[in-house]
Amino acid sequence: MSKSSRRVDTFASHYIFLLIFFFHSGQLAGMDVVSPELNSLLPDEIMDTEAIEDISDSQAHGTNTQSKTTNETTVPMETDTSSNVSSAENTLVAPTSKDSSPSSSSAGNQITISVSSTTSSLPILKQSLATSTTSTKTTNSVSGTTVSTGGLKLSGPFTISAANHQIILNKVATAQASEASKSSATCHQVIKQEGQKLLVTAIGKSGSPIVLQLPNSKAPVGQTSADPKIQTPQFKVVTIGGRPELKPLVGCTTNQMTALQTQQLKAVQIAKKTPTSSAPIKFIITKTVNSKGASPQSQVVAGKFVPYLRYLLFYILCIIHLIFIYIYIYIGRVLTQTSSVLPTKTITLTEPIGTSLQSIPGKKIAISPLKTPSKVTVVSVASPTSSAPPKTVTLPVNLALGQQILAVQQSTSASPVKVVSSQATAQNIKPVQSVAVGGVSGSHFKTIIPLATQPNVQQIQVPGSRFHYVRLVTATTASSTVQPSGPSTNSVQTAKPMMVSTGAVRMSVPIVPAQSVKQVAPKPLTTAVQGVSTSQTQQRLIMPATPLPQIQPNFTNLPPGTVLAPAPGGGNVGYAVVPAQYVTQLQQSPFVTLANNSSFSASSGVQTQARLPVNGVSTTESTSRPRKPCNCTKSQCLKLYCDCFANGEFCNNCNCNNCFNNLEHETERLKAIKTCLDRNPEAFKPKIGKGKEGESDRRHSKGCNCKRSGCLKNYCECYEAKIMCSSICKCIGCKNFEESPERKTLMHLADAAEVRVQQQTAAKTKLSSQISDLLMRTTPVIPTGGGRLPYTFVTKEVLEATCECLLERAKCSEQTLQPQAEAERMILEEFGHCLMSIINSAGKAKVDCASINC
DNA sequence: GAGTTTGAAACT
DNA sequence: CAGTTTCAAACTC
CATH class of the missing domain: 1.20.58 (Methane Monooxygenase Hydroxylase; Chain G, domain 1)
Structure with a gap:
């Protein structure tokens, strides 16, 4: 688990601990967990409206007599963790006070409590006004009306059974419930209860959940459990536990949940670690919102839990709000820090029509907000007007990042778009799970915007690779609607994979069709945009925008920090590598460029340009050296005469005239690149490469053709590169060889000059430091008064x-x-x-x- | 800074 | 591939 996740767990555990402590305190004090006033103050949206209504109705009916009997008899129970848990088949049914033979198979109200092996993490469940705090002792089978297991209390007829490291308390509503639970107190018998169920589940030390199940009594008596038709269509699950993933409550409960129910599940999960248990503990409160099969008896029983549930949900909601505030504060700080460099991006999203998402009005769906307050990932899905059915895309997001998704959906599709967010979050540790991409079909390209880093930096989920931060360089005018627009009409492009190799990291970036890219790009795109940056260094190699076959191998030689820019004019051009330091240009362009955020931040204000590594030589030297501005006047900086163009760089701070080596003339530039590559596929490759075996490590790839300079002037490319001429050179009167006295003299002179410059610089520095030191010694300044010491x-x-x-x-x-x-x-x-x-x-x-x- | 030299790139 | 032209950097004054 990542640091952020742990931090969130700690953050959540703090509140959960307080919550549990409060519950314990209230329970031990014999007070109602939730006062009527507090209960009335609870917002209705905390709980499901239908469920509340059901419970209210059940309470109004008052047909259940078990609530009366709960106070009458209290069956002390004690959980014997060592024996009962180990006995998988022991079903212990304690006799209830009045209901002689409770049966788990009865369709009446049941409370199924599955207790884990240890009592350290027992939840406190107060179903009614029972205040007994007696410790329970679990026998083989216990039935009663009030059960207290450690901090757990139960009132009303019930049966308690232990099986499979679980203690199951089956609340028996009617006398019909009898022998069946005795005979088989396994989970299946618990499952047999039909109708609505209220499940309060806590996972104990062993990880087994504690299930409080309030089934509806409408189910016929003796009905088998596996009938999925009577299953409640919706659940509301509140999970509090150390492990984010939602584990199956009990085997029977899990079996009851069909796939449809799973989709309709609303889960709020709170990571928690019990102070008394080393293992994470999870409380799962499941409340059915099915209003169809509600029976009066079960409703009454469920109504007893309404205060508790309201209270619990209210506090959970408060915790969620606190975490959200924490997240927003954190994000706000990050954005404030980065706002000076990068403009914030406005993402407007609309709610899909006919969606079955949660009724969150904010058009934003917070997915597992409790996981990581550090990062929030916003997935903006700009759906086109295509009639393609929406597709649920699962994002295997790196868990270590601990990010969250604010899934925002814009879909004009009539088909409902599902965000499998909370569910997936509950089932997996990964905080970022899935994002629904409305209207996107067949796209493997997912874009995530981690707001915590930089507003325009996005992440590309590359299959088989880790996150790669990319950045959406948006237009200056942020559109409120995510509509793919632009003059480009070549929206369809063949997907072609690109291999970007940066050191040990090799990344395959599938170029998706422009249409799909448009869907994920929140900004108007003129064409498909792909950007990959895997390092913070700058690039200098320009790659042709055309899908030339010889271009792609060059991607393997892309220097770190390479940015792929789209061709603005469309046509047959695709992608081009643009310098990362021209982010400002890219930002103002209508194109979308994806680049490393760090590289952007590092290069945003830097005007120096890096050069490609020369034959493995570190680029630090050349990187620190600013590139000389060109002075092109006739070539428009679109020919190899221009050093900027030849080095794969945009002209920046140059003295050129009529320069086309910029984004404003990207079309012409790309054409020029194509022309150059047509003429020489290795035109943009470094001229200084490795030599043959036994020769110098560096040599000119083509050799020079000097005639007059003797290869001892900077006219000669070999001499300029400080390498000696080789056999492939066609120079005349070459003096740039090892034993050349002229070369030695020149080199000595050059070295001497360099040494002299260095000495002078060092002397100046030393003198300056000495002077300043002397001044400090002679006239030290009193910090406060400014006088002499x-x-x-x-x-x-x-x-x-x-x-x-x-x-x-x-x-x-x-x-x-x-x-x-x-x-x-x-x-x-x-x-x-x-x-x-x-x-x-x-x-x-x-x-x-x-x-x-x- | 203007002019010249030079050689790579571009062109034929 | 060779010759020519173009071009911009390097160089000189």
């Missing part, structure tokens, strides 16, 4: 005077024939007087200086 007043004259005073005192002592000890004392006293005089003088001078300054 007292010791600076101990000048030579002062020292001489002090010494004279001390000598005079010594002479006096000698003349008076004082003993040596007395003489020394007198001298020391005199020295003290001198020091005091110096200090007083310094103070006076300081005051005077201050007065003068005033």
Whole structure:
């Protein structure tokens, strides 16, 4: 688990602990968990409206008599974790007070409590006003009306059975419930209860859930459990536990949930770690919202839990709100820090028509907000007007990132779009699970915007690889609606994979069709946009925008920080590698460029341009050296005459005229790139490459053709690259070889000049530091007053005077024939007087200086 | 800074 | 592939 996840767990555990503590306190004090006033104040949206209505109805009916009997009898129980848990088949049914033979197979109200092996994590369930705090002792089978297991309380007829490391309390509504639970207190028997169920589940130390099940009594008696037709269509699950994933409550409960129910499940999950248990504990409160099969009896029973559930849900909601606030504060801080560099992006999303999503009005669906407050991922899905059925796309997001998804959906499709968010979140640890992409069909391209990092930085989920941050360079005018627009009409492009290799990381970026890209891009796109950046260094290699076959191999040689930019004009051009340092240009362009966020941040304000590594030589030297601006006048900087263009860079701060080497003329530029590559496929490859075996490590790939310069001037590319001419050079009168005296002389001169420059620089630096040090020593500044320190007043004259005073005192002592000890004392006293005089003088001078300054 | 030189790139 | 032209950097004054 990532740090962020752990942090969230800690964050959530804090509140959960308080919550549980409060519950315990209230229970032990014999108070109602939720007062009527508080209960009335609870917002209705906390709980499902239907469920509340059902419960209210059940309470109004009051047909269930079990609530009366709950207070009458309390069956002390004690959970024997060592024996009962181990016995998988032991079904212990305790006799209830009045209901003689409760049966789990009865269709009446049942409370099924599955207790894990340990009681350390027992939840407190107060079904009614029962206040018994007796510790329970689990026998083989216990039935009763009130059960207290550690902190757990149950009131009303019930049966308790332990099976499979679980203690099952089957609340028996009617006397019909009888032997069946005795005979088989396994989960299946519990499952047999039909109708609505209220499941309060906590996972104990062993991880087994504690299930409080309130089934509806409408189910016929003796009905088998596996009937899915009577299953409640909806559940509301509140899970509190250390492990984010939603584990099956009980085997029987899980079996009851069909796939449809799973989709309709609303889950709020709170990570928690019990202070008393090393293992994470999960409380799962499941409330059915099925209003069809509600029986009066079960409704009454469920109504008893309404205060508790309301209370619990209210606090959980509060916790969620707190976490959201925390997230937003954190994001706000991050955005504030990055807002100066990058503009924030406005993402407007509309709710899909006919969607079956949660009724969150904000058009944003917070998925598992409790997981990580550090990062929030917003997935913007701009759905086109295509009639393609929406497709639920699952994003295997890296868990370590601990991000969250604010899934926002824009879909004009009539088909409902499902966000399998909470469910997936509950089932998996991954905080970011799935995103529904409305209207997207067949797209494997997912875009996630981690707001915590940079507003425009997005992540591309590359299959088989880790997250790759990319960045959406949006248009200057943020559109409120995510509508793919642009002059480009070539929306269909063949997907072609690109291999980007940066060191040990090799990444395959599938180029999806432009149409799909448009859907994920929240900004108007003129064409398909792909950007991949895997490092923070800048790039310098320009790759052709056309889908030339010879281009793709070059991607393997892409330097880190390479950015792929789209062709603005469309046509047959696809992607081009643009310098990462031209983010500002990209930001203002209508194109979308994806790049490494760090590279963007690092290069946003830097005008220096990096060069490709030359034959493995580190680029740090060349990177630090700013590229010289070009002065092209006739080539429009679209030919290899231009160094910028040849180096795969945009012209920046150049002196060129009529420059086309920019994004404004990207079409022409791409055409020029294509032309150059047609002429020479290796035109943009570095000219200085590795030599043959035994030769120098670096040599010119083509060799020079010098005739007059003797290859000893910078006209010669070999000499300019500080390499010697090789056999492939066609130079005439070459003097750029190893034994060349001219070359040696030149090199010596050059070295001497360089050394001289370095020495001068070092000397200047040293001198400067010495001067400043001397100044600091001679005139130290008092930080507060700005005057001189007292010791600076101990000048030579002062020292001489002090010494004279001390000598005079010594002479006096000698003349008076004082003993040596007395003489020394007198001298020391005199020295003290001198020091005091110096200090007083310094103070006076300081005051005077201050007065003068005033 | 203007002019010249030079050689790579571009063109034929 | 060779010759020519174009071009911009390097160089000189």
